[in-house]
Amino acid sequence: MTKQRLTIISLVSILIFGLLLSGKLLYENKWLEGSLIKESQQISGVISAEILNRQGASEMLVNTGQVSNLQTICTQLKTISGARPIRLADQRTPELEEIYQQMQFAIQEGMAMGNFTQMRETLTTQAEQAGVIMSLAMDNEAIYLVLTKGENQLVSVIERHGQGIFLPSVGGDYKTMNQ
Template sequence: MTNRRILLISFVGLLIFGLLLGGKIVYQKKWVDVSILNQSQQIPGVVSAKVVNKNSLKEMVVETDQLTGLRKASQTLAEVADNVPIRFIDRRNSSLEKLFGQIQFALQEGIARGNFTEMEQSVRNQAEKAGVQIELEMDSDAIYVILNQEQAQLIEVIERNGQKKFLPTEEG
């Protein structure tokens, strides 16, 4: 009789645990992911956003297409992400990647030395010489860079204080 009770209690406990776990997964997939997608699609240039597990770590993957206003978009996405690091997926090409590699010197020097006006002028001059349109913004946390060339776009958020809110951008 006692064995039956223990078996029945164990079975009921396991059933309740399974229901709770299933409910959590359904809640995560249906309501949280849909909420993130809906809020992120209000930002011009954001195609989709979702939270994924990559190497057992969560990150928000944000696919973009001709995004503008990266600083404001990043701040909005950071609020939506709720402390999950954000990775942008852009539509870059090899010439934009090459230019970004070249302007990295000025960007990193600006961060290290604090000479941001010189950094801005240097970066804008290099972009102009390459025939690339640049959108460069900054706040106390990061430098926001958008490079545009025809239909290609490179997006990078370079954090100044190592907060790890933004992960390196990948090509889409």
């Protein structure tokens, strides 16, 4: 008699645990992600957002339009993303990527040496020579860089302390390339 009770109690416990776990997963995947995406789309400069699961890790992919203040957008995205890292997708061109790669030397040197004034001057000169409009901002957490040429734009958040909140930004074709 006690063996039957123990078996029934175990089965009921497993069933209840399964229901609670599936309810939690449903809440996180449908309701929470849906509200997170809806909130992010209300931010000026954000076209769309979605949650991607890649190699067992979850990330928030945010497609940007014409960004005027990257620092403000990133602050708002951090508030709503929770613990998920954020990856920005922009409308970059190979030319903008090349300019950005050339700027990496000054950016990394500025971060390592702490000479941000010299970094800004060097980046401004490089942008002017390339015919690119540059927007540069920074705070204690990151450097926010936007390179614009015509309708195309490259956005990048370079974390100063490697917090892992922002993943490297990518072009708009990121999702189709990595499925």
